[in-house]
Every structure is written in structure tokens, then in C-alpha cells.
Amino acid sequence: MQFKQAIYTSLLSLFSLSIWAEAPLIIYSHRHYEADEALYVAFTEETGIPVQVLKAGANELMERLKAEGASSKADLFITSDAGRLGEAKALGLLAPIHSEILSTKVPQAFQDPEGTWFGFSMRARVFVYAPERVDASTLSTYEALADKQWRGRILCRSSNNIYNQSLLASIISADGKKEALSWATDVRKNMARPPQGSDRDQIRAVAAGLGDLAIVNTYYVGLMLNSPDPKDREIAQKVKIFFPNQSGRGTHVNISGGGILATSTQKENAQKFLEFMVSDFVQKSFPLNTFEYPVVRNIAWSDLQKSWGTFKTDPLNLAKLYEYGQQAVLLFNMAGWE
Ligand SMILES: [Fe+2]
Numbered sequence: 614m615q616f617k618q619a620i621y622t623s624l625l626s627l628f629s630l631s632i633w634a635e636a637p638l639i640i641y642s643h644r645h646y647e648a649d650e651a652l653y654v655a656f657t658e659e660t661g662i663p664v665q666v667l668k669a670g671a672n673e674l675m676e677r678l679k680a681e682g683a684s685s686k687a688d689l690f691i692t693s694d695a696g697r698l699g700e701a702k703a704l705g706l707l708a709p710i711h712s713e714i715l716s717t718k719v720p721q722a723f724q725d726p727e728g729t730w731f732g733f734s735m736r737a738r739v740f741v742y743a744p745e746r747v748d749a750s751t752l753s754t755y756e757a758l759a760d761k762q763w764r765g766r767i768l769c770r771s772s773n774n775i776y777n778q779s780l781l782a783s784i785i786s787a788d789g790k791k792e793a794l795s796w797a798t799d800v801r802k803n804m805a806r807p808p809q810g811s812d813r814d815q816i817r818a819v820a821a822g823l824g825d826l827a828i829v830n831t832y833y834v835g836l837m838l839n840s841p842d843p844k845d846r847e848i849a850q851k852v853k854i855f856f857p858n859q860s861g862r863g864t865h866v867n868i869s870g871g872g873i874l875a876t877s878t879q880k881e882n883a884q885k886f887l888e889f890m891v892s893d894f895v896q897k898s899f900p901l902n903t904f905e906y907p908v909v910r911n912i913a914w915s916d917l918q919k920s921w922g923t924f925k926t927d928p929l930n931l932a933k934l935y936e937y938g939q940q941a942v943l944l945f946n947m948a949g950w951e
Pocket of ligand 1: 693830
């Protein structure tokens with residue numbers, strides 16, 4: 614249903630952009646932020662290249678690309694997780710990109726070592742907690758959430774979510790498979806309720822007192838604080854953010870990024886789009902509109918992000934998220950984390 618609606622929307626945008634002489638750049642995107650529409654418009658204004666976007670889940674988009682095969686009209690694949698980009702690469706869907714701009718502006722950890730995908734925004738998977746029930750001085754690492762003191766207090770979404778799979782992949786990489794399994798088993802035991810809902814739902818549950826601490830991406834707090842819904846704004850004001858593993862490897866981060874499809878007939882224009890995504894204009898827009906972090910150095914954060922504080926990021930090359938992601942799915946199943 615959502616998929617059909619997305620096709621309808623993109624057909625409409627194709628129609629409205631048909632005045633452009635150039636063939637539209639066709640983007641399959643898993644990103645779901647309204648603010649992205651303004652970036653597409655800005656790209657077309659700057660380059661004269663019209664854009665047609667099909668929005669759906671990463672799995673749906675990959676299934677569609679597989680089904681379309683060589684006859685696919687899509688030029689770019691954009692996701693909100695490096696694990697999915699790694700999967701697209703493994704499926705042979707992505708073409709190598711040779712761009713000085715991308716390879717120098719995007720930090721090494723946020724680009725595929727073989728150059729098939731590049732990150733353009735960063736997100737951190739952190740703790741959100743109720744300050745009246747959690748003493749911040751007791752917070753330290755992801756690993757410490759396995760401790761018995763957290764029994765019945767933790768909130769997190771289900772393991773079929775890619776953000777959790779990537780988090781566990783980073784823990785496998787740091788601590789090994791055995792430790793990662795016992796971590797997932799113990800954290801599952803410590804949950805206040807069976808895993809369910811979205812990251813926003815975990816924040817709501819902390820504010821409602823259903824649990825004391827949730828594992829979520831930072832930008833959801835930003836989106837809720839700036840929501841048109843006053844209830845969400847009130848809820849988000851009740852919680853605080855903690856960046857785990859600051860005295861060790863750093864907080865687990867992920868990227869939203871993209872790659873050029875192997876079947877694209879407009880690879881040059883597709884590359885221009887990815888380069889546009891790391892331009893100062895776009896990089897400055899992420900902290901203000903989606904509350905994601907920029908990937909390019911020396912781009913100012915929003916005041917809200919500054920208020921959360923600076924933090925050390927796990928330096929793991931995010932290509933590893935796909936490598937360990939499949940193990941992560943198995944470990945979640947073994948741990949009983951639904
Ligand atoms: Fe998200």
C-alpha cells in the first residue's frame with residue numbers, strides 16, 4: 614500500500630518535472646524525510662537534472678531491482694543504513710564510483726573500500742533515558758546494559774530492524790561472536806516489554822514510565838522535539854541522551870548513503886547527485902532539518918546537537934556492518950530477541 618502510494622507520488626513528480634529537457638535521474642530511496650524533497654529541488658535547480666524518486670523500504674527496493682534486472686530504469690539506490698548498501702553491493706546491484714570529491718570529503722569509515730557506496734549523513738545509536746529514574750553517572754557502555762541492575766528496565770525495537778542488526782554487528786566486531794550472543798541474550802532478559810514499535814515508540818515508552826532506558830537513534834529525539842504534534846514535543850523534553858562507550862571504542866554510528874546502480878545509463882549524472890549530497894549546502898541542511906550529523910568535516914552542527922554534546926564515534930569501517938550483519942541476525946534469533 615505504502616509502496617503503491619510512493620509510485621503514485623513519483624509518477625506525479627515525473628509529470629510535474631516533464632518540462633525539463635533532460636531525462637530524469639531515477640532514485641530508489643529508503644529515506645523517509647520530508648526535508649529531502651527540498652534537496653531534490655535544489656539539485657535540479659543547480660544542475661538542470663530532473664529527479665524522480667521512488668520511496669519504499671530497502672528490502673522492497675532491492676527486491677524490485679532484482680526483479681527489474683538489466684531493464685531497470687533506476688540510477689541510484691539510497692538507504693538509511695550501511696548494512697543495506699553492503700547487501701546491495703553483494704547482490705551486484707552497485708557500480709564502482711571514481712569521484713575525487715566523494716573519496717576525499719567522506720571519511721574513510723563511511724565509504725565502501727571498493728567505492729561502490731558513500732555515506733552522506735551520520736546517525737548515532739545512543740541511550741535515551743528518564744533522568745528522574747536513571748543516574749547518568751551509572752551509564753557507560755552498550756555492554757553494561759547486560760548487567761542485572763537493568764532487569765525489566767530496557768526498551769528496544771525488534772531485531773528485524775536494520776539499526777539493531779548494525780548495532781549488534783558492531784558489537785560482534787568489537788567483542789567477538791560469543792560475547793555478542795551473551796550480550797543480546799542478557800539485554801533481551803533486561804527488557805521492560807517484548808521488543809516492538811519504532812525508535813519513536815521507545816522514546817514515548819521511556820517518557821510514559823514503561824521502562825527507564827531505550828536504545829534509539831539521536832535524530833528521532835530531534836524530530837520529536839520539533840514535531841507539529843505537541844504531545845511528541847512534550848515527550849521528547851522528558852528524556853535525556855547518553856553517548857555510550859566514550860572511554861572505549863566510541864558510540865556506534867551509521868550512515869545514510871547511496872550508490873550508483875550497475876544498470877544505470879546516467880552514471881555521470883548519478884555521481885553528480887552523490888557529490889551534491891556532500892556539498893556544504895546539503896551537509897548544512899542535515900543538522901537543521903533531519904537532525905542527522907554531517908559527514909563532511911567543519912560543517913556546523915545545529916544548536917540542538919551541540920546541546921547533546923560532542924562524542925567519539927566507533928571508527929569501524931561501516932562495510933563491516935554487512936559482513937557481520939548476517940551473523941547478527943542469527944545471534945538475535947539464538948538470543949530470543951524477537
Ligand atoms: Fe530512521
